[in-house]
Amino acid sequence: MMNIGELVTVKTIENKNAFSEKHTPYSAEIRLLSCVQQGDIESLIAQLKNLDSIVVMGRMSDDELMQYKYMAVSTITLATRYAIQGGLGEAKAYEFSDRVINAIDKMTDKNEIFMCLGVEIVKLTGEVKRNKKQPEFSPHIRKCIKYINENLSQKISVSSAANHCGISADYLSQIFKKEIGENLSTYILRQKLEKAKMLLQESLTEKEICVETGFSSQAYFITVFKRFYKMTPSEYIKLTRHNY
Numbered sequence: 001m002m003n004i005g006e007l008v009t010v011k012t013i014e015n016k017n018a019f020s021e022k023h024t025p026y027s028a029e030i031r032l033l034s035c036v037q038q039g040d041i042e043s044l045i046a047q048l049k050n051l052d053s054i055v056v057m058g059r060m061s062d063d064e065l066m067q068y069k070y071m072a073v074s075t076i077t078l079a080t081r082y083a084i085q086g087g088l089g090e091a092k093a094y095e096f097s098d099r100v101i102n103a104i105d106k107m108t109d110k111n112e113i114f115m116c117l118g119v120e121i122v123k124l125t126g127e128v129k130r131n132k133k134q135p136e137f138s139p140h141i142r143k144c145i146k147y148i149n150e151n152l153s154q155k156i157s158v159s160s161a162a163n164h165c166g167i168s169a170d171y172l173s174q175i176f177k178k179e180i181g182e183n184l185s186t187y188i189l190r191q192k193l194e195k196a197k198m199l200l201q202e203s204l205t206e207k208e209i210c211v212e213t214g215f216s217s218q219a220y221f222i223t224v225f226k227r228f229y230k231m232t233p234s235e236y237i238k239l240t241r242h243n244y
Helices: 026-038 041-048 064-085 090-106 110-132 139-150 158-165 169-180 184-201 206-213 218-229 233-240
Strands: none
Touching: 026 041, 026 064, 026 110, 041 110, 064 090, 064 110, 090 110, 090 184, 090 218, 139 158, 139 169, 139 184, 158 169, 158 184, 169 184, 184 206, 184 218, 184 233, 206 218, 218 233
16 A cells, blocks of 8 residues: 555646746635545545645745745645634644644755645644544633634633633643643734734734734734744745745
């Protein structure tokens, strides 16, 4: 039986025009992403046999290696969003996305990028499938997450989240770590930074992003961003900002 890497067709990689002025057919893209959202590994693998034609995008760079990196990062970003819609925890999904994007950024071979993309999408879909078998979060945790998501532009602390949920900060921290698998304070920062990443794609300045995400200063925002993602906001923009 072939492994996942062998299932990913790479014949188009040899064609210099593979990523010229074309774009991914919308229906094919939705089929692929729906497999991720549903945790349907079997159908996904069938889709991956034609991955070279599914992830085609417009020319973003004259440098062929950078073109492949843009393509892979764009696909991973979309797949991550669909995985979250499929029920995968945001912390786990974004951890996956950050890890893969950082790995792709360091790659120097387009074949390696293409193979990595196929393998990692299968892994992500597997996580969605496993997560669907798990019970939903407790009412306190659902309420806490909703509070955080609705107040990302404000200063959020463990204490303020606990007050909103009507329980002690220590108890909320304990059950949050148990159910989500991440410290509450870290989760709050990560959600703010994920919002910041989306805003960076929309050409907002770092100062404007600080206002929208509740960071006290630009310097602190840059420091925390680099600690989480191993790159500055400016470096992230260079890697991921596209105009389709």
